[in-house]
Amino acid sequence: MLLLDEHWITRAALRGALANAVDLEIMAEATDCDEAIARLCTGGLTADVLVFTGATDPANLCYRLADELPQWPVRLLMIGGEVFPDSLGRRYSAMGWGWLPQSAAEKHFIAAARLIAAGHCIAPGPSTAGNGRFTNLVAQLTARELDVLRLLAEGCTNAEISARLQLGESTVKSHVQNLLNKLGARNRVSAAIYAYEIGLVHLERQTGQRTSQGEDPCHLVSG
Template sequence: MTIRVLLVDDEAMIRAGLRMVLEAESDIEVVGEAADGAQAVTAAAALRPDVILMDVRMPRVDGLDATRQILAADAEVRVVVLTTFNEDKYVQTALRLGASGFLLKVAPPERLVEAIRVAAHGDALLDPLVTRQVIAAFAHTTWEPDGTDPPPGLNQLTAREVEVLHMLARGMSNAEIAAGLVVGDATVKTHVARILMKLRLRDRVQAVIYAYEYGLVQPGHR
């Protein structure tokens, strides 16, 4: 299956560089470009890409507003935010809006390609260089585990699914979770899928945010 990608950045040289990297891959096709959020919304509706690489700071309509509009119109498209170190606050908002992760603009080409493939398959990628900073921002919990009503949907999870959710929130991959629980990868995938369905979440990133927002996991806890 060919992954259809839309590039959104107000700098033409950055778009050209992204296109050069992605078009070298046989399973990725760049179907369009946009120089600001307004163009991105129009292009997304017309081209129906699988994945959108979205810059944040752009004229007219920025990447956050564009992400909000695009995901409201099409919940199936995946948005990967392109960011720099000093834009954590924008990334936090983008993730809350439903973006499927973020990637540093200085990331190596192979990580860019990986991010596209991961997002296209319904998962999410958080750049490890800034994940801890961003996730920490979600740790100001709105619920305290004091015996009162649990977070929404949590009581629908089995004990094993809660365990898997904790492991997801700690940044563990499916393979690491499988090793820790002594089960197969397919079993882990099933658990993850059921967690997302029961909690009505889009992907692993949303599951991580859920766990931190409701205090199920604390920053630095392993």
Template sequence: MSGDAIRVLLVDDHAVMRAGFRMILDSADAIEVVGEAADGAAAIVAATRLQPDVICMDVQMPDMDGIEATRRIVADAAVTASVVIVTTFDRDDYLFQALSAGASGFLLKNAGPEELVAAVRAAAAGDALLAPEVTKRVIERFVAPASAPASVAGSAATTGAAVTITAELTERESEVLHLLAQALSNAEIAQRLYIGEATVKTHVSNVLQKIGARDRVAAVVYAHRNGLA
């Protein structure tokens, strides 16, 4: 296996599910499953020891669930892995708790093998990925009209503040934010703007910093809330 392969840690309390995921991912080019864990506590230990690039994390597990494990892993500066939640349960509470915990993706277990592989590749590239079934719900949850009360609008900037923040973006950064809102990957943005993928990563980093977004999912929500999509 190449040293450039994406290193993956599988976390699920069902051994059969882990075996299936391992078979799918190990058969993909430049992806290597480097470890497995059967609960959240074991996942934290394995993440520190193995230093994977991506962790595929179940939610419902004994001892410590995947949401809490994700929260602790993301908060650990010694671990740089991106976490993709892979669950059977299409529940809003799991979805929003996972995103709040810092997960980079949310995928349902009924997804096809190619979707699992794509999710791992996207997370490893620093992109965010949401199952098509849940993307609309994320936008509906966080995209509130200007007249909505603060409790509904959440913590994103108000319309007036958004104008000020957006004005600080360069023309290219505004283009990148617009394409982020269309859920394009860095590679797709690079092709659309005829620039290098490394340059896109720099622009994305600058956009996230300027609009105060933690990750790409937050940037997508921000863009839709403020009419920048």
């Protein structure tokens, strides 16, 4: 990962948030677009995701990257500022990009970084909750299945979900299988991506808090 922000204290905060994510390695840091591109141009730097804040213009950054590094797979995670522009999102959807509000929890930042590194797109909130197909699918889930989906999206294992929701592990397995079938998801990772694409946390607020609150965060897993 390459961290881009003009303020050292912001880069330190991002670095600190990633400290416990052993699978996410910070390869370098930069203070502006010129420095970031210069670092990416060096043969020894292989960053999969460029993390930048709202202080950087995403359009300018994307155009500079496309012009000067056409061979680099553009995978961008923007923290804060305005929502990632729709036109850029459509252009780079095949590569992987994401936007999170500055108020996003650390667990969501780490989960988003992992998903984007894998080539997925993440934009939780009102801009994605309007996707009718996904919203209709989620409407088929029970309140308990939404509980399980939210924890699954945070990376919880069946055992962890069982402990958080005080359910038997076999019951959790049943809920997971039911929600996978309803969503048409191939596996847990696909279901987690659905949860992020529809902005599940925002959707819960819109539908009267259908899921329970206050469970501890879990790490993201790919199994």
